[in-house]
Amino acid sequence: MVSGKLILNVIAGVSSLILFSCNNGSQQKKAVDSTKKTVVVNTMIPGTPIHYDSSKRYIFLTWDDSPQPPGTQNCTRTFREQGVKATFFAVAAHYNIDPLRKKILDSLKKAYPEFLVANHSYTHAFRDNYNFYYMHMDSAVNDILKAQQDMQIPLKIVRLPGRNTWAGNSEFRGPKTSEKVARKLDSLGYKIIGWDIEWQFIKGNIPKQSATALAKEVNDKFDVGYTNQPNMMIILAHDRMFAKPQYIDSLKALIQLLKQDHRNVFETIDHYPTVQQK
Ligand SMILES: [Zn+2]
Structure with a gap:
C-alpha cells in the first residue's frame, strides 16, 4: 500500500537484524535468518522529503x-x-x-x-x-x-x-x-x-x-x-x-x-x- 515500505512477511527463525543507511535517505534492514538466507527490506526514515504533485x-x-x-x-x-x-x-x-x-x-x-x-x-x-x-x-x-x-x-x-x-x-x-x-x-x-x-x-x-x-x-x-x-x-x-x-x-x-x-x-x-x- 505504501511506497518505500516493503513488508517482510514471514522470516522464520530470524536471529539478527542489521540496520544501515543508504544515500537516497532510505534505510535498509538486513535480516539474516538461521538458514543463512538474507532478505533486504527498505524502510523510509521519518523526514525523508517527498516531491509534491501540483495536481494534488x-x-x-x-x-x-x-x-x-x-x-x-x-x-x-x-x-x-x-x-x-x-x-x-x-x-x-x-x-x-x-x-x-x-x-x-x-x-x-x-x-x-x-x-x-x-x-x-x-x-x-x-x-x-x-x-x-x-x-x-x-x-x-x-x-x-x-x-x-x-x-x-x-x-x-x-x-x-x-x-x-x-x-x-x-x-x-x-x-x-x-x-x-x-x-x-x-x-x-x-x-x-x-x-x-x-x-x-x-x-x-x-x-x-x-x-x-x-x-x-x-x-x-x-x-x-x-x-x-x-x-x-x-x-x-x-x-x-x-x-x-x-x-x-x-x-x-x-x-x-x-x-x-x-x-x-x-x-x-x-x-x-x-x-x-x-
Ligand atoms: Zn492537546
Missing part, C-alpha cells in the same frame, strides 16, 4: 493528545483500513500512565511511513494551565524538550498545547501569548505546527461536526485557498473522540468522502512544506 491537494490528519485508548487504536485501525497516513501528536504524561499506552506509542513509532509521532509536550501545559504555561517560557520549553527526549520523538516537530501557533525558519504566526515559546523552540530547530481546520468536540470527546459537514468545510477551504500553505490542509482532531463505534463510523465516512476527490492525498506532517524546508 495534500491533507494532513493530525491527531492530538495521543495515546488515548481505545480511541487511538480505533483510529489506527480505521486509517489502515482506508489506506491513509496520519500524524499523532503525543503527550508524554499520557504515554507514561500505563504499559498499554507505552505499547500503543511504541507501535505508532514503528509504523512510519503510515504514521508519524510528533511532540505535543510532556504535561499538556501543566494540565491545561495555558496562561501560566506560556508566561513562563523556560519551563514551557523544558516541558517540550523533556517530552522529546522521553518519548524519543524522531523529528523536531511540535504542536503547542492549546494554541494554534505556527513557527519555523524564523517565522511566527499565532497568538501573541505563545510567541516567546514558539520563537525559542524555532531557535532550537523545532517546527511548530498549527492547524487549518479542527474537527471540534463537545462534552470532552464527542465530535461536533458531522463527517459531511467537515468534508464540506475542507473542500470549501481548499477552493477559496484559505490554508496556511497553498494546497495543504492540516486537520486537527483528538484520538479520544473516536472511542465509540458511531464516531469511528464518522471518521470512516469523512475519509471516504475526502477520497472521492482524486486530487486528495494523505500525508504525514514531516512532509508539510515548512517542515521539509531546511
